[in-house]
Amino acid sequence: xxxxxKLERLIDDKDGLILTxxxxxxxxxxxxxxxxxxxxxxxxxxxxxxxxxxxLDDEMYRLQSKNQRVIFSHETALxxxxxxxxxxxxxxxxxxxxxxxxxxxxxxxxxxxxxKSLHQMGVTELKTIYGRSIKSYNKxxxxxxxxxxxNNMDIAILNEAIKRYLGGKDKNIPLLMRYxxxxxxxxxLRNYVEILL
Numbered sequence: 001x002x003x004x005x006k007l008e009r010l011i012d013d014k015d016g017l018i019l020t021x022x023x024x025x026x027x028x029x030x031x032x033x034x035x036x037x038x039x040x041x042x043x044x045x046x047x048x049x050x051x052x053x054x055x056l057d058d059e060m061y062r063l064q065s066k067n068q069r070v071i072f073s074h075e076t077a078l079x080x081x082x083x084x085x086x087x088x089x090x091x092x093x094x095x096x097x098x099x100x101x102x103x104x105x106x107x108x109x110x111x112x113x114x115x116k117s118l119h120q121m122g123v124t125e126l127k128t129i130y131g132r133s134i135k136s137y138n139k140x141x142x143x144x145x146x147x148x149x150x151n152n153m154d155i156a157i158l159n160e161a162i163k164r165y166l167g168g169k170d171k172n173i174p175l176l177m178r179y180x181x182x183x184x185x186x187x188x189l190r191n192y193v194e195i196l197l
Contacts, residue, residue: 007032011042015130016055019065020048060091061132067104069095071123072136073112074145075157080126081139083161094119094137094145112149122179139165140176144183147192162196 001009007028011018020030033050036042042050049062064070074092078084092110095101096119101111122141125133137145143165146158165171180186 003028003032004035007036008041011036011050011052015132016052017058017061017132018042018050020050056130058128058130058132060128060134061130063091063093063104063107063109064134067093067095069099069119070104070135071095071119072126072134073142074110074149075153077136077142078146078157078161080136081142083139083142083164084157085160086157112145118182121182139168139170140172140179143176144179144185144189147180147185147189148183150188159196162192166193166196 006026007023010023010026010028014022018033020033023030023033033042033044037044037050040053042052045051045057046062046066048066051057060072060076064072070093072080072091073094075084075086075088076092079086079088090108090110092112093104094112094114095104096116097113098116099113101109101113104111122138122144123135124138126136128134136142143162146153146161150158176189177186180189
């Protein structure tokens with residue numbers, strides 16, 4: 001099988017969205033991407049990101065693929081966990097302190113930074129609406145994050161999210177309290193839980 005056939009099969013396996021690094025990882029020279037672009041079989045939609053004409057652009061997957069340390073959080077994580085009915089206007093992500101996120105902010109992404117020791121706490125794998133895997137915080141970490149950021153949040157979204165979480169079958173209160181302790185918001189969380197239960 002030649003490189004072009006191998007590349008076309010890989011693109012097919014990836015549902016029409018391919019990254020330069022994925023192509024290079026399997027030993028296909030990157031110039032074959034340019035050949036498919038010239039043949040109108042691929043379109044370059046961003047640096048290192050290519051899409052077939054019939055594929056849907058998975059913005060969340062693309063964002064995270066290009067920025068490995070980005071974790072979807074806050075309003076975006078609420079949306080992914082079905083703890084809100086509002087679609088996020090901007091994607092919200094968390095990065096470790098010291099990460100240069102200027103390019104993300106320039107793209108309209110809402111960026112939060114946390115200590116490196118807290119960055120990976122509560123990371124889980126979820127699916128985008130197109131079925132591709134992305135990293136987000138779990139429900140417990142997300143609830144803690146929105147409470148930590150309560151002064152910059154819509155109070156209706158905050159209260160609704162906490163109510164939905166507490167009313168859900170898959171809640172993990174001991175884990176929620178451990179995260180609250182590590183994020184130093186245990187008293188504030190207790191107040192919300194007492195009021196909303």
